[in-house]
Amino acid sequence: xxxxxxxxxxxxxxxxxxxxxxxxxxxxxxxxxxxxxxxxxxxxxxxxxxxxxxxxxxxxxxxxxxxxxxxxxxxxxxxxxxxxxxxxxxxxxxxxxxxxxxxxxxxxxxxxxxxxxxxxxxxxxxxxxxxxxxxxxxxxxxxxxxxxxxxxxxxxxxxxxxxxxxxxxxxxxxxxxxxxxxxxxxxxxxxxxxxxxxxxxxxxxxxxxxxxxxxxxxxxx
Amino acid sequence: xxxxxxxxxxxxxxxxxxxxxxxxxxxxxxxxxxxxxxxxxxxxxxxxxxxxxxxxxxxxxxxxxxxxxxxxxxxxxxxxxxxxxxxxxxxxxxxxxxxxxxxxxxxxxxxxxxxxxxxxxxxxxxxxxxxxxxxxxxxxxxxxxxxxxxxxxxxxxxxxxxxxxxxxxxxxxxxxxxxxxxxxxxxxxxxxxxxxxxxxxxxxxxxxxxxxxxxxxxxxxxxxxxxxxxxxxxxxxxxxxxxxxxxxxxxxxx
Numbered sequence: 001x002x003x004x005x006x007x008x009x010x011x012x013x014x015x016x017x018x019x020x021x022x023x024x025x026x027x028x029x030x031x032x033x034x035x036x037x038x039x040x041x042x043x044x045x046x047x048x049x050x051x052x053x054x055x056x057x058x059x060x061x062x063x064x065x066x067x068x069x070x071x072x073x074x075x076x077x078x079x080x081x082x083x084x085x086x087x088x089x090x091x092x093x094x095x096x097x098x099x100x101x102x103x104x105x106x107x108x109x110x111x112x113x114x115x116x117x118x119x120x121x122x123x124x125x126x127x128x129x130x131x132x133x134x135x136x137x138x139x140x141x142x143x144x145x146x147x148x149x150x151x152x153x154x155x156x157x158x159x160x161x162x163x164x165x166x167x168x169x170x171x172x173x174x175x176x177x178x179x180x181x182x183x184x185x186x187x188x189x190x191x192x193x194x195x196x197x198x199x200x201x202x203x204x205x206x207x208x209x210x211x212x213x214x215x216x217x218x219x220x221x
Numbered sequence: 222x223x224x225x226x227x228x229x230x231x232x233x234x235x236x237x238x239x240x241x242x243x244x245x246x247x248x249x250x251x252x253x254x255x256x257x258x259x260x261x262x263x264x265x266x267x268x269x270x271x272x273x274x275x276x277x278x279x280x281x282x283x284x285x286x287x288x289x290x291x292x293x294x295x296x297x298x299x300x301x302x303x304x305x306x307x308x309x310x311x312x313x314x315x316x317x318x319x320x321x322x323x324x325x326x327x328x329x330x331x332x333x334x335x336x337x338x339x340x341x342x343x344x345x346x347x348x349x350x351x352x353x354x355x356x357x358x359x360x361x362x363x364x365x366x367x368x369x370x371x372x373x374x375x376x377x378x379x380x381x382x383x384x385x386x387x388x389x390x391x392x393x394x395x396x397x398x399x400x401x402x403x404x405x406x407x408x409x410x411x412x413x414x415x416x417x418x419x420x421x422x423x424x425x426x427x428x429x430x431x432x433x434x435x436x437x438x439x440x441x442x443x444x445x446x447x448x449x450x451x452x453x454x455x456x457x458x459x460x461x462x463x464x465x466x467x468x469x470x471x472x473x474x475x
Binding site: 114116119124125126127138 | 288290315316317318319320321322323325327329331332333342343345394395397398
């Protein structure tokens, strides 16, 4: 029970973090650099999972992606496949829960870059996108990496939304937090202990890394 | 020939670039008390043209309007045959297409790039140069650093450079983009007096060697006399005098 859950957790967390980094940075760029109506609304929607109970987020995900959900029913009718109770569901749940942390960190990091660097880049004929990748992103890299670490830790610890959307199927969708829950319920204290320690170690490392990366700010930020 | 004829209501900070962004965050109360109306008309031919005036006279806003960083309320800006801005026909060329080399007061070198990389970054991979190779860009960057006499600093990062060295790199970077005009915004105000004198001579020499017109903003009389071919004196958003530096009566700014 420990080993499959550990393996699955790592896989789910890794994939979810990759998705979050790409999506989160894109959202952060849009929110930091584009002025459009509904910008703060978009920010609020992306941030919502941070404040909602995870089960509520999970419920909304079912409403969207479940077999009879808004998007899920469409997919199910055409392919006979549903994402619920697959490990992809665990990835989606973890990604949605971790996304706000990434967007918040990356947006703050991008906005803290002195806009004069971007103006200097524009006068050198560089487009907004090229400037973002070659100037803004490198100068914001500490804050963005801190967001990556936090997202990773959040995805690893995801429980509520995962349970709602992916269920708790050992060897298939049972990640470490779910395995801990089951071990405790079944009275298998030893297993719960080991899993809890592993998760704690990872989280402490994440906090340490984040502090270290955001602590020594350079002039560029 | 640069032709500028613009009007703009100034209610925001003139000191910082990206002022629009900052005022949005609500610190424009103090600045709006310094609000004034910019209404200027001037031309700048070859050589070094100085925009002279005390802090708050609108000279930096003029420079930024030429660069495309600030947009005038109305008027017209053109350089030779190219129209940069025209409120009547609705033309407003983006910064990227204006081909202006901008030299900032505080250098604004990219801190994560070496001196050479800073200059190489500025080299335009234009239509005709069709994406210069990395080696060719490096070569060109070295040439420009050599032109400013700081080839030795090529591999150093901005934090390792002195003020004078930084400003030389910044000028080399501005030249790298093959500009039609170079705009200098109080380029010597952050360096010490000794460096200032040497840099003045070098800026002057660089202008003469490249033949690119320089538009130079300052409030320092000594700089005007030393480097200017033509001086435009601004006060409270208006041109009050212009002519050769020796003929025009200058009042020390600040």
